Amino acid sequence: MQVPKPNGVHALLRQTHEDRVLRVLRERGALARGEIARRLGLSRTTVSAITSDLLARGAIIVADTDAAERSGSGRPAERLALDPRAGQYLGVDFGHRRVRVVVADASHDIVASGRAGYDDGAQWPTRLDAALTLIDDVAREHGLHFGALQAIGIGVPGPVSTAGLELAESWGRMSSGVTVGDVFQDRFSAPVIIDNNMRFAALAEAMNLPGxxxxxxxxxxxxxxxxxxxxxxxxxxxxxxxxxxxxxxxxxxxxxxxxxxxxxxxxxxxxxxxxxxxxxxxxxxxxxxxxxxxxxxxxxxxxxxxxxxxxxxxxxxxxxxxxxxxxxxxxxxxxxxxxxxxxxxxxxxxxxxxxxxxxxxxxxxxxxxxxxxxxxxxxxxxx
Incomplete structure (x- = not known):
């Protein structure tokens, strides 16, 4: 499930190429840059630029080389693969009595999820403690890390102002004035988007329809x-x-x-x-x-x-x-x-x-x- 938000034609083209690279690595496993270029019909320069960026983000890793398969004396080519341990996208859904967490990799495939409960009417510090503890537990259970986290989406059970991009006072702002988004951004150093959790659910179900x-x-x-x-x-x-x-x-x-x-x-x-x-x-x-x-x-x-x-x-x-x-x-x-x-x-x-x-x-x-x-x-x- 992907919702790219590029700016301009060149950014859109690059995002499309990146999606294709991630897809072929997901489907084919570890591949050398030259093999990726051949399979996708892209230039080696384009593939090199895209994979360099993905390596820097921690989305992919150097899995091995093709040394065992080479017959000549040339330098072995690195084979790249999706990093199975890298959580790239984090989705958090705060309900009235529970929080759900979903982790996705660079290709937006879900790699882990979990649930934790709290009392109805629990204050935000309690909800946040439950969510952050759950994220740590999910990461530990599945061997994940969030050092390359690209974005965090947070759904909350109340109105979110699109005018000021702030949460309603009763739903997402602690007495200190710190918001839920502030806490997650400080913890993970990744961009945060916040909206009503039901709207996020609506988007997911709509995208799940045929077409x-x-x-x-x-x-x-x-x-x-x-x-x-x-x-x-x-x-x-x-x-x-x-x-x-x-x-x-x-x-x-x-x-x-x-x-x-x-x-x-x-x-x-x-x-x-x-x-x-x-x-x-x-x-x-x-x-x-x-x-x-x-x-x-x-x-x-x-x-x-x-x-x-x-x-x-x-x-x-x-x-x-x-x-x-x-x-x-x-x-x-x-x-x-x-x-x-x-x-x-x-x-x-x-x-x-x-x-x-x-x-x-x-x-x-x-x-x-x-x-x-x-x-x-x-x-x-x-x-």
Whole structure:
């Protein structure tokens, strides 16, 4: 998954050549510079310049030489390979109660990932400690280093201002005024990009579609509810970074209070904690999504009713979004969407019912495919 951001035609051409060099090394293993040039139809000068830069960045290494294969007396040629230990891109997804980390190599292939939990409402120092400890653990487990890290993408569960490129006070700024991005930049000395984690997830899921990109509305039902909008393969942020905040659209009248200060938000109805709490309030105690999945398998009527109500609320919000944006795809993510097909079916049925009369086609509604890593993967794609 690659989202190159070159400036100008020459930079774009160089990026394309670099991608091809990385791809052939990934597919063929260690190769001499001359062999790379021959396979790609590039000049030796071009290949030499590109590989010199990749070596300096730590993206590739000198694996060995072709001395054993040479019959003449000439100088053995170095054979280059991807450095399997070099983490080049780091994606971090902070949720309300957990952090996910994904590490990718120079060709953007995922080489490691991990998850760590913390309490809902944990302060940012606690979340950061969990994330940095997790990164150290993942690196140790997989034998990785971050000395050649090129970029870090960080997703956070709240609005990120695109005007000032700062996090909302309640989500990403410590009392000292230091931001999450400051901490990561100081630790790793690499460029940092920060955005809403749901937007990053939307980007990852959109790029995972056949053909990649397109027009997508994404909703994720997790500890909270969020979303993202992708138009023509690009994230839509809005004037101040609030585009895609589906979780805080009012879904029911006179509903429960939400963490945002309003009431009746979609998050209070369709998030995983909300579904579990509603089941419990109606006499079916389900402690977590594993127990919910068990009750779904048993076809418990109360659980089915709760899921259909949550799905209908989601469908109404998605229908309004579809009327405004006319996406080709609507993607529903989060573990609850994977374990509760009744919720997804209710959302799809409600969306189809609410769509504009006479419209020829409705958006395709599908369940997200990248799992809980989608936010971190999208953070890498955007970095």
């Amino acid at each position: 990649g990109g397109g027009d997508v509305v994404y909703a994720r039902l997790a500890d909270g509810v969020g979303g993202g909008v992708v138009v023509a393969g690009r994230l839509v942020t809005g004037a101040v970074g609030l585009a895609g905040e589906l979780g805080h659209v009012r879904a029911v009248d006179g509903g429960l209070g939400c963490r945002c200060g309003k009431s009746g938000c979609l998050e209070t109805v369709a998030s995983a904690p909300a579904v579990l709490a509603t089941c419990a309030a109606r006499g079916v105690a389900v402690a977590d999504l594993d127990e919910l999945a068990l009750q779904i398998e048993r076809r418990h009527p109360v659980v089915d009713e709760v899921l259909r109500e949550a799905g209908a609320a989601l469908g109404r919000v998605l229908a309004a979004s579809a009327m405004v944006l006319n996406p080709a795809h609507i993607i529903i993510g989060g573990e609850i969407a994977r374990v509760a097909p009744a919720l997804v079916t209710a959302a799809r049925d409600t969306l189809h019912f609410e769509r504009l009369p006479g419209s020829a086609t409705a958006p395709e509604v599908r369940v997200a495919e990248l799992g809980d890593d989608d936010g971190a993967i999208g953070a890498i794609a955007a970095s």
